[in-house]
Amino acid sequence: MNNQPLFAFPRLRDFIHRAFVKLGMPNHDAATVAHLMASADLQGSDGHGIIRLPPYSRRILNKGMNLTPNIRAIEERAATALLDGDNGMGHLVMSKAAEIAAAKAKNCGIAWVGSRYSNHAGPASLYARMALEHNMIGLYFAVGNANHLPPWGGLDMLLSTNPIAVAGKVKAKAQRNEMMPEGWMIDRQGKPLLDPKKADEGFLLPIGGYKGYGLSLIVGLLAGTLNGAAMGKAVIDFNHDEKSTTNTGQAIAMIDPAAFGDIDQFKQRVDTLVGEIRGSEKMPGVDRIWLPGEQSEAKRAKYTEQGIPLPEKLVQTLADLATQLNIEPL
Amino acid sequence: MNNQPLFAFPRLRDFIHRAFVKLGMPNHDAATVAHLMASADLQGSDGHGIIRLPPYSRRILNKGMNLTPNIRAIEERAATALLDGDNGMGHLVMSKAAEIAAAKAKNCGIAWVGSRYSNHAGPASLYARMALEHNMIGLYFAVGNANHLPPWGGLDMLLSTNPIAVAGKVKAKAQRNEMMPEGWMIDRQGKPLLDPKKADEGFLLPIGGYKGYGLSLIVGLLAGTLNGAAMGKAVIDFNHDEKSTTNTGQAIAMIDPAAFGDIDQFKQRVDTLVGEIRGSEKMPGVDRIWLPGEQSEAKRAKYTEQGIPLPEKLVQTLADLATQLNIEPL
Numbered sequence: 070m071n072n073q074p075l076f077a078f079p080r081l082r083d084f085i086h087r088a089f090v091k092l093g094m095p096n097h098d099a100a101t102v103a104h105l106m107a108s109a110d111l112q113g114s115d116g117h118g119i120i121r122l123p124p125y126s127r128r129i130l131n132k133g134m135n136l137t138p139n140i141r142a143i144e145e146r147a148a149t150a151l152l153d154g155d156n157g158m159g160h161l162v163m164s165k166a167a168e169i170a171a172a173k174a175k176n177c178g179i180a181w182v183g184s185r186y187s188n189h190a191g192p193a194s195l196y197a198r199m200a201l202e203h204n205m206i207g208l209y210f211a212v213g214n215a216n217h218l219p220p221w222g223g224l225d226m227l228l229s230t231n232p233i234a235v236a237g238k239v240k241a242k243a244q245r246n247e248m249m250p251e252g253w254m255i256d257r258q259g260k261p262l263l264d265p266k267k268a269d270e271g272f273l274l275p276i277g278g279y280k281g282y283g284l285s286l287i288v289g290l291l292a293g294t295l296n297g298a299a300m301g302k303a304v305i306d307f308n309h310d311e312k313s314t315t316n317t318g319q320a321i322a323m324i325d326p327a328a329f330g331d332i333d334q335f336k337q338r339v340d341t342l343v344g345e346i347r348g349s350e351k352m353p354g355v356d357r358i359w360l361p362g363e364q365s366e367a368k369r370a371k372y373t374e375q376g377i378p379l380p381e382k383l384v385q386t387l388a389d390l391a392t393q394l395n396i397e398p399l
Numbered sequence: 400m401n402n403q404p405l406f407a408f409p410r411l412r413d414f415i416h417r418a419f420v421k422l423g424m425p426n427h428d429a430a431t432v433a434h435l436m437a438s439a440d441l442q443g444s445d446g447h448g449i450i451r452l453p454p455y456s457r458r459i460l461n462k463g464m465n466l467t468p469n470i471r472a473i474e475e476r477a478a479t480a481l482l483d484g485d486n487g488m489g490h491l492v493m494s495k496a497a498e499i500a501a502a503k504a505k506n507c508g509i510a511w512v513g514s515r516y517s518n519h520a521g522p523a524s525l526y527a528r529m530a531l532e533h534n535m536i537g538l539y540f541a542v543g544n545a546n547h548l549p550p551w552g553g554l555d556m557l558l559s560t561n562p563i564a565v566a567g568k569v570k571a572k573a574q575r576n577e578m579m580p581e582g583w584m585i586d587r588q589g590k591p592l593l594d595p596k597k598a599d600e601g602f603l604l605p606i607g608g609y610k611g612y613g614l615s616l617i618v619g620l621l622a623g624t625l626n627g628a629a630m631g632k633a634v635i636d637f638n639h640d641e642k643s644t645t646n647t648g649q650a651i652a653m654i655d656p657a658a659f660g661d662i663d664q665f666k667q668r669v670d671t672l673v674g675e676i677r678g679s680e681k682m683p684g685v686d687r688i689w690l691p692g693e694q695s696e697a698k699r700a701k702y703t704e705q706g707i708p709l710p711e712k713l714v715q716t717l718a719d720l721a722t723q724l725n726i727e728p729l
Contacts, residue, residue, distance in 0.1 A: 146658040148478040149508030178479030179511040179652075183659060206625070223679030223688045227672075252582065259682045283691040286676075294668045295536070295659050301675045322509075328476040329513060329625050338624045342557075345631045346616075349553030352589045358553045361613040 074384060075376030076399065081119050082107035084387070084399045088122060091394045092129045093136045094158075102160045105195055110377045113368035114192040120383055121189070123390055124311065125158070131312045134158060134188055140165050148177035151296055152184045156314050159190030163319055167199040167207070170323040174205055178328030183296040183320040189214050189307060190319060194365060200323045204332060208322040212293035214315060215306040217273045221282040224257055226272065227301045228285045239265045239273070293318035404714060405706030406729065411449050412437035414717070414729045418452060421724045422459045423466045424488075432490045435525055440707045443698035444522040450713055451519070453720055454641065455488070463642040464488060464518055470495050478507035481626055482514045486644050489520030493649055497529040497537075500653040504535055508658030513626040513650040519544050519637065520649060524695060530653045534662060538652040542623035544645060545636040547603045551612040554587055556602065557631045558615045569595045569603070623648035 082103045089099035110118030128134050138157025142150040150169050154162035166182040173180030190196065193209040200207025213229025220227060242249050243265035254262040254271045262271035275281025293300030298318025305315045326335045349358055372378075379387075384399065391398040412433045419429035440448030458464050468487025472480040480499050484492035496512040503510030520526065523539040530537025543559025550557060572579050573595035584592040584601045592601035605611025623630030628648025635645045656665045679688055702708075709717075714729065721728040 144659055146508030146655075147506065148510070149654075149658045151659045176477065177507050178476030179509060180478070181509045181654065206621070219682075220676045220679055220688050222682050222685035223676070224682055225675075225679035227675055227679060257682070259684070286691065290669065290672070291536070291654075294672055295654070295656060295665065297660055297664075297668070300668075301672045324479075324511060324621075324625070325476075326625060328479045329474055329481045330627055334627070335625065338627065338630075339620070342620070342624055342631045345555075345557055346550045346553070349550055349555035349557060352549075352552050352554055352587070354589070355552035358550050361616065 073378035073380055075378055077376050078107055078111050078373060080399060081110055081377060084391075084397075085119060085122055087396045088126060088390065088394055091396050092126060094129075095137065098158070098161055101164055102158050105160045105164070105191055107377075108195060109191045110379075111369050111372050112192070112194070112365040113372070114194070114365070117191040119379070119387065121191070123386055124307070125189075126390060126394070128188075128307070128311045133312045133314070138162075142169070148173050148180045150180075150182045152182060152187070154184050154187035154317075156186050156188065159184075159188040159317060159319065162187040163190045163196045163209075163321060164199075166319070166321045167196050167323075170207075170321050171200065171203040171205060174323040174325045175203070179322065179324045181320060181322045183292070183298075183318065185296045185298040185316060185318055186314065187298070187317045187319055188315055189317060194362070196321050199321075203323070204325075204327070206324040206326060208324075209319070210288050210292040210321075211319040212289050212298060212300055212304065212317060214304070214317060215308055216301075216304050218275055218282070218285055219272050220286075221275075221279040224272075228275075228282070228289060229304065239268050243268070292320045296320065403708035403710055405708055407706050408437055408441050408703060410729060411440055411707060414721075414727075415449060415452055417726045418456060418720065418724055421726050422456060424459075425467065428488070428491055431494055432488050435490045435494070435521055437707075438525060439521045440709075441699050441702050442522070442524070442695040443702070444524070444695070447521040449709070449717065451521070453716055454637070455519075456720060456724070458518075458637070458641045461642040463644070468492075472499070478503050478510045480510075480512045482512060482517070484514050484517035484647075486516050486518065489514075489518040489647060489649065492517040493520045493526045493539075493651060494529075496649070496651045497526050497653075500537075500651050501530065501533040501535060504653040504655045505533070509652065509654045511650060511652045513622065513628075513648065515626045515628040515646060515648055516644065517628070517647045517649055518645055519647060524692070526651050529651075533653070534655075534657070536654040536656060538654075539649070540618050540622040540651075541649040542619050542628060542630055542634065542647060544634070544647060545638055546631075546634050548605055548612070548615055549602050550616075551605075551609040554602070558605075558612070558619060559634060569598050573598070622650045626650065 085103035085106050086099050089102060090096055106118050135156040138155035140154050140157055140162055143153045144151035152162055152166055162184050166184055170180040170182045197207035197209045216226040216229050218228040219225055248263045249265050251261045254273055256262045256271040275285050289300045296318045299316040305313050307315055326332050343360055347358055387399050415433035415436050416429050419432060420426055436448050465486040468485035470484050470487055470492055473483045474481035482492055482496055492514050496514055500510040500512045527537035527539045546556040546559050548558040549555055578593045579595050581591045584603055586592045586601040605615055619630045626648045629646040635643050637645055656662050673690055677688055717729050
């Protein structure tokens with residue numbers, strides 16, 4: 070990490086913006102997507118940021134995504150909406166979903182906005198955090214864009230890891246020539262699979278065993294099946310198919326704490342709880358107890374200050390993309 | 400199990416009913432609680448059924464629960480409500496919460512009803528299932544009535560296992576003189592704790608490691624902190640304190656699938672997904688792939704037919720309770 074070149078947030082954002090405009094995306098939409106993708110890198114969600122620009126570009130060039138979608142509510146109640154994303158970029162669909170959810174939650178106390186015919190939108194936290202601008206609690210659910218999990222006891226990969234399972238660390242183990250611990254993967258006989266280079270012969274395990282399978286299924290039902298989006302066998306593995314419409318399903322819920330009493334008192338109660346957790350006696354060797362989201366917050370501060378590190382190989386891939394699109398490089 | 404005496408559902412229900420009436424609970428409320436508690440046993444949730452009658456009775460005799468609560472909405476919006484349970488039985492609070500949630504979700508598409516000053520309500524699925532009567536999806540969240548989990552890296556038990564973590568199986572291992580597998584518990588040095596008889600010296604681990612810690616915290620925030628109910632240090636361990644007001648927090652959400660399109664089409668999509676999961680190629684040694692809730696459903700059918708098995712020791716405890724309360728025995 071220490072030897073990786075560093076790039077200021079605006080540099081990443083503006084490069085992404087240029088690429089999408091050159092690919093034919095309207096300027097305002099390109100700005101929205103570029104801001105969100107660079108924000109992913111800024112918070113350390115580096116698997117969901119600028120690294121996705123080359124595959125997104127290929128999908129656009131393959132006519133696999135709609136550059137001028139008509140994103141609209143096709144079902145609506147006081148506290149709910151179902152958006153048809155018209156195969157536009159997920160970032161645009163979920164930005165609109167968050168906006169609608171905030172307005173509805175302000176009126177009704179809670180709102181839930183689902184999507185169909187959306188696409189990959191990057192890290193969940195970008196959208197859950199949009200609730201904070203409205204003094205609200207945000208929850209985000211998505212059907213993953215590739216199935217890695219079989220049902221408990223099964224061998225067919227029908228479930229995505231969704232946002233609640235171990236994932237993405239297997240490749241890193243393989244690159245470092247390390248074995249995986251038990252509990253990450255099993256082979257087709259149900260025995261522990263420890264060699265990450267044999268990952269294709271096995272399956273990721275859900276967190277918490279059968280409980281994780283249940284959670285993954287529930288998230289898929291709420292974000293996919295309810296919305297008429299792809300789930301189970303209908304899910305397109307977007308790593309291996311850059312053309313077919315993914316019909317990605319997502320959902321964002323917002324809860325207005327003011328609907329449950331004084332909001333300042335609620336924030337004080339949260340602060341008290343955070344203080345109790347931070348102040349817990351620590352296990353030997355632990356120097357700090359983290360709250361969810363704190364590490365991302367710390368990265369945002371650090372990377373804003375010093376710049377965002379990108380691996381050399383990715384920088385080269387982005388340079389190639391710039392040449393291909395004939396745009397100013399990063 | 401095979402040698403345990405069997406009791407028909409109405410026999411359990413009516414015994415519980417008699418006990419609560421004798422303890423001073425209004426007849427209609429006693430009937431509601433008795434039905435729900437016996438329903439827990441009927442679906443195999445035997446840790447949440449009639450086994451709780453003796454501790455509930457002790458709490459009532461200790462004036463630790465309010466027999467004639469004024470359960471009322473103290474905050475309300477179109478799609479939300481916050482109930483003050485007035486320290487009544489959780490079964491009554493959550494039954495009312497479910498009723499309100501169903502009516503609001505019918506109008507708004509989704510509803511969320513939280514509680515404060517509630518008490519233990521039995522298994523989550525009883526309340527989530529109430530949504531089915533209204534053709535809705537139900538979600539239930541609760542702050543557990545005892546803290547077993549430290550935050551990740553910590554040693555203070557500030558989090559309950561909530562409904563998403565391994566729990567309750569440690570005692571069974573101890574009774575059978577078996578060791579626990581790695582991953583269930585750790586000691587105060589963070590090392591695996593395998594002897595269930597030393598459970599008091601260690602901590603339960605959340606499912607999925609730090610992700611489980613995050614989930615437990617989020618559920619506690621939504622079901623407890625948001626509602627002004629106990630969370631963190633404020634949680635009363637109801638196994639060791641049968642007098643103090645627990646200020647238990649719960650929440651039930653209902654989603655009306657009809658707000659997202661044709662409900663029959665939704666049910667067909669669920670059936671398709673269920674078919675895909677059931678039809679998955681099976682791991683060697685697995686003869687059936689289960690969907691969440693199917694095992695409870697199977698138990699409901701079996702126990703309705705043959706009766707509900709109760710351990711001899713519990714039957715004796717209930718006989719003692721009948722003598723103590725001077726009511727007709729089970």
